[in-house]
Every structure is written in structure tokens, then in C-alpha cells.
Amino acid sequence: MHTRSAVLLAGGVGYSLVAASTTPFTLPADVLTGLPIVAMAVLVCVRWPLRTRKVRTASAFSSTTGHPYLPWVALAVVFVAWELFNYLVHGSRANHPTFSSITDAIDRFYLLKALLFLGWLAAALVIVRRGSRSGLRSRSRFGKAASSG
Amino acid sequence: MSVSTISYVVWAALGVAALGLWWLSYLRPAAAAHPADVVGKLASMPVVRVLFVLGFMWLGWHLFAR
Numbered sequence: 331m332h333t334r335s336a337v338l339l340a341g342g343v344g345y346s347l348v349a350a351s352t353t354p355f356t357l358p359a360d361v362l363t364g365l366p367i368v369a370m371a372v373l374v375c376v377r378w379p380l381r382t383r384k385v386r387t388a389s390a391f392s393s394t395t396g397h398p399y400l401p402w403v404a405l406a407v408v409f410v411a412w413e414l415f416n417y418l419v420h421g422s423r424a425n426h427p428t429f430s431s432i433t434d435a436i437d438r439f440y441l442l443k444a445l446l447f448l449g450w451l452a453a454a455l456v457i458v459r460r461g462s463r464s465g466l467r468s469r470s471r472f473g474k475a476a477s478s479g
Numbered sequence: 480m481s482v483s484t485i486s487y488v489v490w491a492a493l494g495v496a497a498l499g500l501w502w503l504s505y506l507r508p509a510a511a512a513h514p515a516d517v518v519g520k521l522a523s524m525p526v527v528r529v530l531f532v533l534g535f536m537w538l539g540w541h542l543f544a545r
Contacts (some may be wrong), residue, residue, distance in 0.1 A: 354544055363544040367536045374532055382523045398512035399520060401500050409493055416486060432490060433542050437508040443543075450539050456515055457535060461522030 342451050343444075350444035356435075370454050377462040 345362075352359035409429075417427040423431050437443045459465050504513040512520070522528045 339537075349543065352543075359544045363539055367539060370536060371530070378522070382525055382528070396509045398504075398509055399513045399517060401503075402514075402517050405493070405496055406501060412489060412493065419483070425486065427483075427486055427490065430541065431492075437542075449544060450542070454535065454539075457518055457522065459533075460515055461528060462518040465519060466523055469498065 338455070342448055346444045347445050348452060350440055366451060366454060370458060373458045374461065377458060379463050379466065382466065398413040 346365075349362040351361075352362055413429050416428045419426050433446065436446060500511045500516055503511040504516075521531045
């Protein structure tokens with residue numbers, strides 16, 4: 331494992347363990363959750379390109395290699411529909427758990443909450459990287475290779 | 480089977496489906512895109528990428544702070 335990745339992982343695990351020890355609706359929870367959000371906002375503003383049109387044109391390969399995004403779109407639609415149904419239907423939350431109520435239950439266990447927080451941090455890192463100039467360029471190269479091969 | 484059990488079974492099925500798609504993305508990338516590529520696709524759409532990032536930030540705030 332690269333040194334940079336190891337440092338990121340160790341930092342993320344340490345931060346998640348501290349953040350998981352906080353209680354929602356308190357100042358420490360606000361600060362420790364707010365810091366990554368602010369950091370993400372800054373990184374997105376600094377590293378993401380202002381315009382994406384050229385990248386989108388170069389990476390438009392789905393028409394030649396099938397529809398690899400379609401299963402994820404379908405899953406997202408079902409997820410949102412099920413979440414809305416459980417949120418709006420009459421009855422107790424115990425009978426109709428939402429995604430939030432399930433994660434609330436998970437948050438009662440310190441290590442599971444730390445894992446969930448670490449997953450959120452890792453996903454934020456992936457989002458920042460994939461949307462950055464270099465991330466979009468590598469995607470467009472993949473797209474060209476996929477459409478030619 | 481109670482209403483509660485059915486609800487949890489559907490949630491579990493959604494989780495398994497997500498993991499299955501993730502696994503499939505390694506076996507057959509043409510059938511299912513890798514999650515990081517899905518993120519890259521969303522990040523390349525002008526309006527969607529802003530909504531996606533804002534939604535992701537809100538999710539963290541909602542899950543851990545409020």
C-alpha cells in the first residue's frame with residue numbers, strides 16, 4: 331500500500347472513531363461532521379472543472395458498449411420509491427422503517443457508526459477525485475478505449 | 480410474516496442488489512458500471528453534479544449531526 335493511501339486510511343479511521351463518539355444534536359457532532367463537509371465543498375470548488383461539456387462528449391460510450399449505468403439507475407429508482415413509501419405510509423416507524431431510521435439503529439453501536447462515518451468519508455473522497463479534472467480525463471480515456479475495443 | 484419483517488426484507492434485498500451490482504461491475508463492466516464510474520458519470524453532468532454533491536453533504540449532516 332502506498333504511504334499516502336496508508337496515511338489517508340489511518341487519518342480517516344482515527345477521525346471516524348472520534349466522530350462516532352459524539353452525540354447528534356450537540357456541538358461536537360456538528361463540528362466533526364461539518365468539517366468534512368466544508369473540506370469537500372472547498373475541494374470541489376478548487377479541483378473540479380468549471381465546465382464539463384468536452385469531457386461528456388469524449389466519454390459518451392454507453393451507446394456502443396451497452397447501458398452499464400442502467401442497473402444502477404433502476405436500483406436508485408426502487409430505493410427512492412421504497413424510501414418514500416415507508417416515509418409517507420400510515421403506521422409506526424417500526425413497521426415501516428426508512429433509511430434514516432435504520433441508520434439511527436446502526437448509530438447506537440459505536441463501531442458500526444464509526445464504520446458508517448468512514449464509508450461516508452471514503453465516498454466523499456471518491457466523489458471529489460472522480461469529479462476532478464484528472465478523474466474526468468481518465469474516465470474519458472476509458473470511454474474511448476471501450477468504444478474502440 | 481409481519482409488515483415490519485417485509486419492510487426489512489425489502490431493505491435487505493436492496494442492499495444485496497447493490498452489493499451484487501458492485502460484484503458484477505468487476506466481472507462484466509459492460510453490464511454494470513463500477514460505482515466509481517457511476518460517480519464519475521454524475522460528476523460530468525453540469526446540474527446533476529451540483530445536486531449530487533449537495534445531496535451527499537446533506538446525507539452526512541442528516542446521519543451524523545442532526
